[in-house]
Amino acid sequence: MNKFFSLGFIALFSFSFQGQAQTIPSTSPVPPLAEPIPLGISSGPVSRPAISPLPFPGPMGGGENPNDLTLSPLAPTAFMEEPAILESTWFGNFGARALMRKHTQQFVTAYLNPTNTDSGTVPNFATLPGLQNFRDLNPPMSWGPAVTLGIIHNNHILEFYGFYIPQNSKAISVSLPGQLSSPFGSVPPPPFAPIGFQGNNGLVLNADTITTTFNTALGNAEFNYRYCSNAVKDFEIVIGIRYFDMQENMVVSTNDDGLVFPTNPILVADYNSRSHNHMLNAQVGYEYNARILPHVGIGSMGKGGIGPNWWQSQVSLTRGDGLEGFNGSQAGTAFSSIFELSLYADILLLERARMRVGYNVMWLIGVSEAAAQFDYNLRNQSGSRDIGSAFYQGPTLDFQFLF
Numbered sequence: 001m002n003k004f005f006s007l008g009f010i011a012l013f014s015f016s017f018q019g020q021a022q023t024i025p026s027t028s029p030v031p032p033l034a035e036p037i038p039l040g041i042s043s044g045p046v047s048r049p050a051i052s053p054l055p056f057p058g059p060m061g062g063g064e065n066p067n068d069l070t071l072s073p074l075a076p077t078a079f080m081e082e083p084a085i086l087e088s089t090w091f092g093n094f095g096a097r098a099l100m101r102k103h104t105q106q107f108v109t110a111y112l113n114p115t116n117t118d119s120g121t122v123p124n125f126a127t128l129p130g131l132q133n134f135r136d137l138n139p140p141m142s143w144g145p146a147v148t149l150g151i152i153h154n155n156h157i158l159e160f161y162g163f164y165i166p167q168n169s170k171a172i173s174v175s176l177p178g179q180l181s182s183p184f185g186s187v188p189p190p191p192f193a194p195i196g197f198q199g200n201n202g203l204v205l206n207a208d209t210i211t212t213t214f215n216t217a218l219g220n221a222e223f224n225y226r227y228c229s230n231a232v233k234d235f236e237i238v239i240g241i242r243y244f245d246m247q248e249n250m251v252v253s254t255n256d257d258g259l260v261f262p263t264n265p266i267l268v269a270d271y272n273s274r275s276h277n278h279m280l281n282a283q284v285g286y287e288y289n290a291r292i293l294p295h296v297g298i299g300s301m302g303k304g305g306i307g308p309n310w311w312q313s314q315v316s317l318t319r320g321d322g323l324e325g326f327n328g329s330q331a332g333t334a335f336s337s338i339f340e341l342s343l344y345a346d347i348l349l350l351e352r353a354r355m356r357v358g359y360n361v362m363w364l365i366g367v368s369e370a371a372a373q374f375d376y377n378l379r380n381q382s383g384s385r386d387i388g389s390a391f392y393q394g395p396t397l398d399f400q401f402l403f
Helices: 002-021
Strands: 088-101 108-112 130-133 142-153 156-181 207-228 235-255 268-293 296-319 324-350 353-367 388-402
Touching: 088 156, 088 353, 108 207, 130 156, 142 388, 207 268, 235 296, 235 353, 268 324, 268 353, 296 353, 324 388
Parallel strands: none
Antiparallel strands: 088 142, 088 388, 108 130, 108 156, 142 156, 156 207, 207 235, 235 268, 268 296, 296 324, 324 353, 353 388
16 A cells, blocks of 8 residues: 555656646747837937936926925915915004093082081081082093004004093082081191181181082003014004003182172182192003904903102192182102003904994002092191002094005
């Protein structure tokens, strides 16, 4: 059996070897492929240029390395957006601004003294009802011009902004024949009044008419630098310097016989207080604007500054015929701050013109107030060095143009 299998294996191996030998290729050279038939009469061998890959077209027509995957410096951006349109131009905003001062501090200038007896006796003011108070004054909403001029260069803005609120007045008056009394010159005891201001048994006791008048005027000038990023085009950073001028005047006028005609000027006295603040602040802030409709946008602006305030105050007592009882003044420097916030809406009128309507609030800290200079003690003839604050609010209206 083993011999039979051995013979079979030898026969199979011989057959396989013979089949493989038959597939050995010939060693003779392979004949070249025939040339294509020429389209015309050939006068000799045809030369052909070497074939090479086509170069990648560059941005300026030159070739580029196909293995270089970096962006060309002339490509728009990695996000395939067009570059921001930059420009240099002038702009101007012209409009008006209104501000209304919040109530001043509490100070009673007239009490009801129903005795109606002009005896010169000083009443107990703690038991009398007050009829007139500085807080009864509601200063009006006062308008003034506002202007902005500036230049835009790419992402940078330089601007000058200013406004002026002319002097405005608010007065309150009360008249009761012989029933009005004021503590001026009576507190603290003993009573004191400058010579010529004694009136008819006390000029400010059992008077007929007492009137309080409040005057104020404001001015503002600031120079700002603004910057906005291409990444956040609706947000601007504001850095600048600001000068703010605040003037106040408060007058309390007493007429001992105001209901008698003609008025006797000797029986009239004006207690006058003035304050003037010159604030110079370094400020920082922001402005944000968002478009909510194709031609309408909304936004907000906030600024805050700190710096010195050079202030002056003056108090005087003058009789109706011009006689001066006293005239004193003080001056000083205080640390001051200005904080301002506004909300507004923009309406696009033309391609390069829009209207802005807004509302502002402004808080002044570290200012001398006219109301703070008053003192019932007429021995104090130079006023007060007290420093306080003032709050203003009001609307704005601007027409803005790009030139």
